[in-house]
Amino acid sequence: MYDTLRFILKEEELNNEISFIEEVSCRLTDVKYYNNRVVGRIKNMLVDIRGTTLIVEGSLTKWFLGNNYERFLLLWEIRSAIRSLGSALGVSIEKAKVSRIDIAFNFSVSYVPWLYLTKLLYFDSYHRSNIEKETLYFDRYDCQLVFYDKMSELKSCGVEELEDLKDLNLLRYEFRFKKVTKLFGEVRGSCLYDSDFCLSLLEKWYRCYMDIDKQVEEVGLKFTGVKGMKESCVALCMSEINMFEAVEEAFVKKEINSAVKFAVLQELRRIGSIYCDCDNEKASLIDELTKKIDNAYVMLKRRYNVSPARLELLNRSYDNVS
Known part of the structure; x- marks a missing residue:
């Protein structure tokens, strides 16, 4: 220890x-x-x-x-x-x-x-x-x-x-x-x-x-509805780039305030939890x-x-x- x-x-x-x-x-x-x-x-x-x-x-x-x-x-x-x-x-x-x-x-x-x-x-x-x-x-x-x-x-x-x-x-x-x-x-x-x-x-x-x-593992786009499509697009972005760092950078540059930063991070985590819970044939690295x-x-x-x-x-x- x-x-x-x-x-x-x-x-x-x-x-x-x-x-x-x-x-x-x-x-x-x-x-x-x-x-x-x-x-x-x-x-x-x-x-x-x-x-x-x-x-x-x-x-x-x-x-x-x-x-x-x-x-x-x-x-x-x-x-x-x-x-x-x-x-x-x-x-x-x-x-x-x-x-x-x-x-x-x-x-x-x-x-x-x-x-x-x-x-x-x-x-x-x-x-x-x-x-x-x-x-x-x-x-x-x-x-x-x-x-x-x-x-x-x-x-x-x-x-x-x-x-x-x-x-x-x-x-x-x-x-x-x-x-x-x-x-x-x-x-x-x-x-x-x-x-x-x-x-x-x-x-x-x-x-x-x-x-x-x-990081969310690579996901496919969903067209089951407008909300599902938007969430899957965000999840796809999350699988390719560090969205959390992008939000932090925007906050440091004063492009967004602390309230917006908090709300966006919460939404990213919500979407991430949905797509992390998806069943995969093989367990992801994380x-x-x-x-x-x-x-x-x-x-x-x-x-x-x-x-x-x-x-x-x-x-x-x-x-x-x-």
Whole structure:
């Protein structure tokens, strides 16, 4: 579930019982020293010590499993990963403030991932942008959705152990919470393996995908009546161009006002829902991806919906094994 996390811990939060520059820096590799600042690494984690403040950033899944593509971490594994990171640094990461949270899951799809990205058109209040054709962003000041070709990313990073994955098309959907405190209030490391907190992150990840306006698949014109003909013409346009972006552009140019923009977007969504519901002999690309995300959401909710008593039991069992 968790990919990149950023932890911030101050010496005063540990009652000044430790000096980060003296006692944490000696545990790091690739160390660089600056004026009252030390930067280094511990495995895949970037560690930045700025006076009495410790900043740790990196993929928690990669820290624990060695990679972030094979599977996601379960609740008790998240707890174990955070504790092992703290043990390696010699500080309690559970007490650290969390300022960034990325959650992500990979999906094996039938075709190359960029084909699916072209079907994700518009998300109200988010800026849509592409980095080449393998990556798609929906960006806002406090959070960001990213869709990309995971295999392409792994190859570009020089990962060689891909024999079991070489024939797969892996699409990764990543949600980045850039302003954690604004969105959730104060979040500490110990919150990351809280069942309710994990479920709230998962809900945001799922709902935001579902709220994206998606491209209508190619449709035929209907001449069953004037209304049907007009709607099918609009649907045909929607299958060829990004009508949502066209409306946004008209609004930015002040060719339409906010009331017209709202009404037109609502009508596009209404027509889109009608034609998306049409029976097709073969599931569309967007139907395939949405079904996979739907199924993952249901499965993940079951995995992360763990009562405190059961979680404590699982934690004890896991601690005994490890």
